[in-house]
Amino acid sequence: MISRNKIIHFYMRFMNIKHFAFFAILLLFCGCKSEKPTYNNENNEVVFSQSSYTFGVVNDEAWFEVPIVATSAMAHNQNMGVEVVAAESSASEDMHFEMESHTVTIKEGERSSYVRIRGIVEAITPNEPMIVKLNLIMGDKSVNTTYVTLQRCCEFDINNFAGYAVVTSTWSMQYMNQDSHLVHTHVDTDENVVVIENMFYEDYDIRVKLHSEDRLNPYATLCGAQVLGTTGEAFGTIYGNGKLMMGAAPEEYMSYYSTCENFLLLYTEMYVEEVGTVGYFGHILEWISDDEAERIMREGF
Numbered sequence: 001m002i003s004r005n006k007i008i009h010f011y012m013r014f015m016n017i018k019h020f021a022f023f024a025i026l027l028l029f030c031g032c033k034s035e036k037p038t039y040n041n042e043n044n045e046v047v048f049s050q051s052s053y054t055f056g057v058v059n060d061e062a063w064f065e066v067p068i069v070a071t072s073a074m075a076h077n078q079n080m081g082v083e084v085v086a087a088e089s090s091a092s093e094d095m096h097f098e099m100e101s102h103t104v105t106i107k108e109g110e111r112s113s114y115v116r117i118r119g120i121v122e123a124i125t126p127n128e129p130m131i132v133k134l135n136l137i138m139g140d141k142s143v144n145t146t147y148v149t150l151q152r153c154c155e156f157d158i159n160n161f162a163g164y165a166v167v168t169s170t171w172s173m174q175y176m177n178q179d180s181h182l183v184h185t186h187v188d189t190d191e192n193v194v195v196i197e198n199m200f201y202e203d204y205d206i207r208v209k210l211h212s213e214d215r216l217n218p219y220a221t222l223c224g225a226q227v228l229g230t231t232g233e234a235f236g237t238i239y240g241n242g243k244l245m246m247g248a249a250p251e252e253y254m255s256y257y258s259t260c261e262n263f264l265l266l267y268t269e270m271y272v273e274e275v276g277t278v279g280y281f282g283h284i285l286e287w288i289s290d291d292e293a294e295r296i297m298r299e300g301f
Helices: 004-033 170-175 231-235 290-299
Strands: 046-048 052-057 064-070 078-084 097-099 103-106 112-119 130-138 141-152 163-169 180-187 193-197 206-211 219-222 226-230 243-248 256-258 263-272 276-287
Touching (some): 052 112, 064 103, 064 141, 112 130, 180 276, 180 290, 219 256
Antiparallel strands (some): 078 103, 078 130, 263 276
């Protein structure tokens, strides 16, 4: 007959073996969980993240990143070539722009990278964006294309829009018998507002706000509807309340300015309250030096 002590000893050994097996299975399970994940690279598409990009070139120092993405993480480091398609680009490499490298790598376990490009500011003419077509090459074939637009921009300084400016306007052509005339402008106390003194008629100033939040799309707006002059001055008679008003033109007439060339293109509506619209007119203001303004005042246009 098995003694009570042997039963207890067997039971303790059994429990030790069972616990050991349990912990061994647990460690094996944990070890499996900590292994490096595997990736199925089949049907893993790699493309530029967008079909086009636009970058504002202010100086030669800034590098712009053009993202490249994959649909899933890479099973191994994937090298790709980036080709400049010169025949379909208006910009020339090493003249208008530089590429940091023509090779890009998406690392193992990752799904994105980027190619870096920078513009050469002196070679890019303001208001003439340069376009670069890029092909993404894997193996010996092109897999994707994007277009990079490099647009020259200059730092915004509201004080560059103060001083003398030449106004060329369809309003003055039609109603004042002159193509261009000289005006003086100054910066208002309100942020980024320029005051055009006596824009068309004596003692009637026009206030315009220059919006600088997006350097690629600098636009301008009138500071509300304003009195431009009297209907007597403009038309030789009184209409309505006698005030000729300048207001915002419809949205399709976008007013904008250039920080590089210091000009403002302003579209407005001219109207008389309770009478109706006279029409829509365009006005170009080009800021000039004091010396040039003195010459115009002395010699005319």
